[in-house]
Amino acid sequence: MPLRMSSLFVRTLKEDPVDAEVKSHRLLHRAGYIRRSAPGIYTWLPLGLAVLRRIEAIVREEIEAAGSQEVHFPALLPADPYEESGRWEAFGEGLFRLRDRKEADYLLAPTHEEVFTLLVKDMYSSYKDLPLSLFQIQTKYRDEARPRAGLLRGREFIMKDAYSFDIDDAGLDASYETMREAYVRVFTRLGLPYVMVEATPGAMGGSGTHEFLYPSEVGEDTYVRTAGGYAANVEAVTTVVPEAVDASAVPAAHVEDTPETPTIATLVDAANAQQPRSDRPWTAADTLKNVVCAVIHPDGTREVVVIGLPGDREVDLGRAAGTGMLGDGEVDLEPATEADLAAHPGLVRGYIGPGLSLEAPVLGADSATGLRYLLDPRVVDGTRWITGANEQGRHVFDLVAGRDFAGDGFIEAAQVRPGDPAPDGSGELELARGVEIGQIFKLGRRYAQKLGLSVLDENGKSQVVTMGSYGIGVTRAMACVAEEYADDKGLLWPINLAPAEVHIVATGKHQDVFDAAEALAAELEAAGHTVLLDDRPKTSPGVKFGDAELLGVPNIVVVGRGLADGLIELRDRRAGTAEELPVGEAAAAASARVREQYAALAAPQG
Amino acid sequence: MPLRMSSLFVRTLKEDPVDAEVKSHRLLHRAGYIRRSAPGIYTWLPLGLAVLRRIEAIVREEIEAAGSQEVHFPALLPADPYEESGRWEAFGEGLFRLRDRKEADYLLAPTHEEVFTLLVKDMYSSYKDLPLSLFQIQTKYRDEARPRAGLLRGREFIMKDAYSFDIDDAGLDASYETMREAYVRVFTRLGLPYVMVEATPGAMGGSGTHEFLYPSEVGEDTYVRTAGGYAANVEAVTTVVPEAVDASAVPAAHVEDTPETPTIATLVDAANAQQPRSDRPWTAADTLKNVVCAVIHPDGTREVVVIGLPGDREVDLGRAAGTGMLGDGEVDLEPATEADLAAHPGLVRGYIGPGLSLEAPVLGADSATGLRYLLDPRVVDGTRWITGANEQGRHVFDLVAGRDFAGDGFIEAAQVRPGDPAPDGSGELELARGVEIGQIFKLGRRYAQKLGLSVLDENGKSQVVTMGSYGIGVTRAMACVAEEYADDKGLLWPINLAPAEVHIVATGKHQDVFDAAEALAAELEAAGHTVLLDDRPKTSPGVKFGDAELLGVPNIVVVGRGLADGLIELRDRRAGTAEELPVGEAAAAASARVREQYAALAAPQG
Incomplete structure (x- = not known):
């Protein structure tokens, strides 16, 4: 028995669901495949269940x-x-x-x-x-x-x-x-x-x-x-970690007044003006940005941590949380709140740094603040940084990793960028x-x-x-x-997943049309095909065609006006093409097309 | 591919599950169809899932x-x-x-x-x-x-x-x-x-x-x-309700000392001795037993109620709870506890009654106790009862329903008994x-x-x-x-529900036996049958036969010792019969038997 649109439990909708963000959601909803029961919880209607099965x-x-x-x-x-x-x-x-x-x-x-x-x-x-x-x-x-x-x-x-x-x-x-x-x-x-x-x-x-x-x-x-x-x-x-750098020629760390440097860019400008490097200008990658975050552990504990990374990178909270380096189980990582910062008065906003020497650390589990300090893997021993001096309006220059400061460990927290080298040496990442x-x-x-x-x-x-x-x-x-399989008219199922292989649309008011459509459905089913038959007596052709396109059965057969001339139309939903065929050949042609579509699936993929 | 006992995820067990109360549970567990995950929550193993599907x-x-x-x-x-x-x-x-x-x-x-x-x-x-x-x-x-x-x-x-x-x-x-x-x-x-x-x-x-x-x-x-x-x-x-009785000749209610009448039987004996009826002896059915129960309403509220019914009947708590007469929703009904009774000092245990007159009720929503009083439908107007007088050691005689007492309503709370009349007049209930x-x-x-x-x-x-x-x-x-389909050896699936249609048991150590069993399995599968093949190389014939009987596939084919003489055994698990067949005929015979079993199912039932 074909599925009949006259009795099938389906209603197509013109309106997208209010919470629809993506095409598949809009179309599965509008085509009557699924209905939302609660946030993230869906009911399967007959056509949706057929595809799912x-x-x-x-x-x-x-x-x-x-x-x-x-x-x-x-x-x-x-x-x-x-x-x-x-x-x-x-x-x-x-x-x-x-x-x-x-x-x-x-x-x-x-x-x-x-x-x-x-x-x-x-x-x-x-x-x-x-x-x-x-x-x-x-x-x-x-x-x-x-x-x-x-x-x-x-x-x-x-x-x-x-x-x-x-x-x-x-x-x-x-x-x-x-x-x-x-x-x-x-x-x-x-x-x-x-x-x-x-x-x-x-x-x-x-x-x-x-x-x-x-x-x-x-x-x-x-x-x-x-x-x-x-x-x-x-x-x-994983970050391609640079080799450790020989820092023996780097002068001792020194604190400088850096008024009006609210951003990394202004800091870099000030550094190049006040403390030019002999070899090349300072860049954002020479600054060490220390970002205060809060780890939400699975038991609900909130832990404030500091992540140190080059100033030209942002923290990727999701990546950092997914590394497993922040704690056992599924942790969340959030930007620190005002309250988090207030709870740690040792942190001078805008001027946070690890401290001026290994002997007097400001960040780290054993430091004055007691906050875990995790470093980007690029902060290898010997690298030379400009970073906060933990005093309003001041930065420290020539602070060398390993010599002047250290972290509690490394973390892959920096956003990956196009152009970064792949860890396997296969080229630049996109x-x-x-x-x-x-x-x-x-x-x-x-x-x-x-x-x-x-x-x-x-x-x-x-x-x-x-x-x-x-x-x-x-x-x-x-x-x-x-x-993947949709266009602006609706769904476009591959033949092996479609809720039916052929969608027969009977249009017009003549009983002949409905009789011919029924006969065609019976013939196709006898040949082993699954059929959806639009036998609604009073629905307009336009609505029926629109529904057929929305529902997305790959083959549409139109039994309508042409029948008076002995013709039936066979449409390819995906290609958008149509051909007229003598009514006597329609079943065989539709059947052959279905078989071709299955054969194309089975063929080796390009 | 046949299911193979050598790799099938199944272990048969000799021991019943500790909480097994019924045969189906014991056998489905022992045969490796299901495993308990928690009370009332089960995991489906491959054979169980096959039957379920x-x-x-x-x-x-x-x-x-x-x-x-x-x-x-x-x-x-x-x-x-x-x-x-x-x-x-x-x-x-x-x-x-x-x-x-x-x-x-x-x-x-x-x-x-x-x-x-x-x-x-x-x-x-x-x-x-x-x-x-x-x-x-x-x-x-x-x-x-x-x-x-x-x-x-x-x-x-x-x-x-x-x-x-x-x-x-x-x-x-x-x-x-x-x-x-x-x-x-x-x-x-x-x-x-x-x-x-x-x-x-x-x-x-x-x-x-x-x-x-x-x-x-x-x-x-x-x-x-x-x-x-x-x-x-x-x-x-529903109880066949007797017609109302003319009680005009019944004397006024009177309270009598009834010492040493702890049971209905002793009360009836005492009544016949002290207050004999002129027409016939008193029986237990003439006493009105008032049973104190507690209704647990869906919201958790506990309500003490009293149910009055003839002394020859017991309260059926489940039936009474299922009538919908005790309150809205799914209620539970329990015997009253000591605490329930203690909370209602107006109830004199062993001598509870509705009171001596309509003017001074002891039971009922509007009575001294305030407890709802529900009556068995047999307590029709005019019926004459012996019941408790609400005093230690005393009963009231000739208390007439409608004249001297009334309930808040009727309830089908009495146990139905074999021999009771059917409500549709079709005879006695069993x-x-x-x-x-x-x-x-x-x-x-x-x-x-x-x-x-x-x-x-x-x-x-x-x-x-x-x-x-x-x-x-x-x-x-x-x-x-x-x-329904089991014996003391194990399960006995009907052919249309069995996890496989034929269970082939290869016994012995000769490679010939395993080769013949494989060939037979392939032949049966080619004929469209589902096969379970016991190809375990080192398992004894006794264990294999025991497993086959426990698993309950209806047709068992034994490929074993007889193979040297060109013979295979075809067993009917349900009938317990076996016949030897030439190896060349075995597949056709097993196939024919499977088809007969399906045909027998399709035939009109006895």
């Missing part, structure tokens, strides 16, 4: 083909395993927590590492049982601070999460590679362009991880790439934005260790299992497909 | 065939719609509630009437859009006080819930009947015996409802039936137990009214929509199938 089927097929077995965990889980792993705290406010009637703690799982680990521990005990790969396609929950862009960042969403279990590192490497290849097949079949980038493990821990990003301006992730093939999440880019649609992790032994998953090896010796974790955002991938 | 597919097919369209709602919902409907309170402790990071109230939905109502309100506005039927197969949450029996009463479970929307009562009747017929087809295809019983709407409200019960001793629901075809949940049985696997409700206009779902009728007049709600416990139905 097709995407799930592709994911399932490829992950099973990679040797993974499907299971299904609860979304509602007891807190204990997450307390053991430390993530009950580490997830911070992003975790939906609740209590049952007996006051026991539960959570709505954002991801399932802990319970997969425990399940395997419960079932398996020997190296002979490994390698093992398990997966589920399941509803996940994250209490996002800023749910946005429809399905792109939801609070209830569907993920495919898979986990591998191996006896040794070589096994994990092989499992990781197998899953990486499966991901390539999944995204290829979904028609989604992707970039695989190096990433940082973040709160998940582990030894290596890559993200699959759908390159798009609507993405929240910034990544970098080089013509030479390097690609990484900005959080994972920046791009993308949506994370998949991530693969080498978790290593972290979870197995904490939760006690060991098996006996060939020699009867207990070995901690090493694990991988592999996620695909299924609902998010659907949003990306909608983002 | 087959059950879901049958449910989906039949509900779609009934004209319902599939959608999918979130499990995590904002509280507002449930506050508007009153169920945020009415669900009481059974609702999982939580707050997001902005302190907004959410719930894990136990059922979705409110949001379906709002969705239709959002999308539709005309009578032309109706009738409409929508459904979902979705994870539901109820914080059961006593999760039990594995999947039979879970806290996270899968339900198919459908909702119908009609413009008038006739439409609702038709939608209800369509869904009833679909349910019959679903349960027939699942091979589940069922009884359709009248039930009470309870907290759901509405005008009519039936439950589908799987008759089983493990069920928590007691229902009644007659040889004449009546069937009802005990909560829905009692049986069952598991609720489905329920269909005529909700009527309650939700549409509260949430404002109206459409314009043919005359342009706004009409409140009338709704039905239809549930099937999908995971619970699976437990019932496991309950």
Whole structure:
């Protein structure tokens, strides 16, 4: 039976949703695929569910083909395993927590590492049982601070999460590679362009991880790439650290009056006027900017820290927070508030510096202020800086790292810039934005260790299992497909994801037209195709065509005025082309076109 | 590819789970179909998931065939719609509630009437859009006080819930009947015996409802039936109310000393000795027993009430709580505690009565105690009772209902007994137990009214929509199938629900055996069958046979010792029979048997 527009539970809308920021959200809403139930929480209407199920089927097929077995965990889980792993705290406010009637703690799982680990521990005990790969396609929950862009960042969403279990590192490497290849097949079949980038493990821990990003301006992730093939999440880019500099010729640090230097630029001008360098002029990169920030730890603790970096760079709060260098778990990093500054009167706003000598530090855990002082990796020993002298209107010159000051450690906090060198030497970085649609992790032994998953090896010796974790955002991938395949008229589904293969539009008032449309639908269905039939008796042709374009079925057959001349029109939604065909040939032609579209998908991609 | 026991994520267990109360729970656990994650919360292992998916597919097919369209709602919902409907309170402790990071109230939905109502309100506005039927197969949450029996009463479970929307009562009747017929087809295809019983709407409200019960001793629901075809949940049985009695000849009430009458039996003996009736001896049915109970209202309020009923009957707390006569929403009813009694010193334990005259009531909202007094419907006007005189060691005789005392109302609180007359006159009731696997409700206009779902009728007049709600416990139905189809060796799946159609067991150490088993598996899969292959190289035949019996695939093919003579054994798991076949005929024979088993299912049932 075809889907019939006369009874299908769908209403197309002219208005965008009020909170719509991106095309996929606007179109999925207006075309009646999804409806918002709460911020970041959506209801799936019949057409949306049809597309979602097709995407799930592709994911399932490829992950099973990679040797993974499907299971299904609860979304509602007891807190204990997450307390053991430390993530009950580490997830911070992003975790939906609740209590049952007996006051026991539960959570709505954002991801399932802990319970997969425990399940395997419960079932398996020997190296002979490994390698093992398990997966589920399941509803996940994250209490996002800023749910946005429809399905792109939801609070209830569907993920495919898979986990591998191996006896040794070589096994994990092989499992990781197998899953990486499966991901390539999944995204290829979904028609989604992707970039695989190096990433940082973040709160998940582990030894290596890559993200699959759908390159798009609507993405929240910034990544970098080089013509030479390097690609990484900005959080994972490591600064090319200059070699230490010989500073023996640098004079002793000296404090100078620098009135009217409220900005880096005015400071540089003043420095060149008052204290010119013999070798070259001072630049912003010679100034050491000390930025006061506040780290919000997972337990809610607020810690004021100072980040020192060259004056020509800005702090990238997200990158710095993602490095894992600020503390355990998922931390937030914010600019310091007035209150933060007021609480530390040792900080002279506009003139903050590390102090004039190693003996009398102003910044650092052991200093007068007691504030952690983290440095950009470019601040290597021997580098020579102009920086605040901790006195109003004064700066210190010729302050040398290692000789006159030191930090509590380094942090990758500076914004990555186009033109920065790639860490692998493959050239200059360029920046791009993308949506994370998949991530693969080498978790290593972290979870197995904490939760006690060991098996006996060939020699009867207990070995901690090493694990991988592999996620695909299924609902998010659907949003990306909608983002990629759309034009200003509406959605434009690839044939293998469309809610129907052919959309038949019957126009006009003649019963003949409706009879012919019904016959054509029956013929196409008999040939194994899925059909959406617009059989609404009183709707105008214009509305019907508009709806067809908005809904995005790739092939549109118009049964209308031409029928009197024995003609039917076959439209290609994506190409925007149309051809008239004798009514007797229409089914065969539409069927052939559908087959061609599938064949084109299966063909090797350009 | 066959499922292979050598790599399949399954471990059979010899031990029952510690909390196992019923066969299905024991077997699904021991056979490695499910694992408990928390009380009433289960993880699905590959074999369990395979069966569950087959059950879901049958449910989906039949509900779609009934004209319902599939959608999918979130499990995590904002509280507002449930506050508007009153169920945020009415669900009481059974609702999982939580707050997001902005302190907004959410719930894990136990059922979705409110949001379906709002969705239709959002999308539709005309009578032309109706009738409409929508459904979902979705994870539901109820914080059961006593999760039990594995999947039979879970806290996270899968339900198919459908909702119908009609413009008038006739439409609702038709939608209800369509869904009833679909349910019959679903349960027939699942091979589940069922009884359709009248039930009470309870907290759901509405005008009519039936439950589908799987008759089983493990069920928590007691229902009644007659040889004449009546069937009802005990909560829905209505007492055949005797006609009012002419009490003009009954003497005035009189209080008597009745020492040493601690029980109804001793009271009856004393009455017959001291105050014999002229017409017949007193029996327990002539005594009026007044039972003190506590109603726990949804808001947590505890209300002490007194229920008066004939002394030969016990109070059925569940039935009384289910009648809806004790208050709005889902109430609990408990025996009164010492504290309850202590709080009402007017109650003389063992001698509680309504008082000696209508002018000086002891029980009732307007009485000295102020406690609501609810009467069994058999206490009709003119009936003559012996009951407590509210004095230690004394009873009142010839107390006549209507003349000397009255209640605040009637309640169906007495236990239904075998032999009681059916309300429809179809004979004497017999009692049986069952598991609720489905329920269909005529909700009527309650939700549409509260949430404002109206459409314009043919005359342009706004009409409140009338709704039905239809549930099937999908995971619970699976437990019932496991309950129904099992023997002392293990599970016994019907062919259309089994995780595989044929289980091939390769025994012994000869490579020939494994090669032949592989070839047979390949042949059966080529013929379109699903195969589970026990290819474990070092497992003993006994263990393999035991596992095959426990797992419950209906057809077992043994490739073992006989292979040297060119023979293979084909076992029928349910019949317990086996036949030897030439190896060349085995695949065809197994295939034929599978086809016969499907054909037998499709045949009209006995």
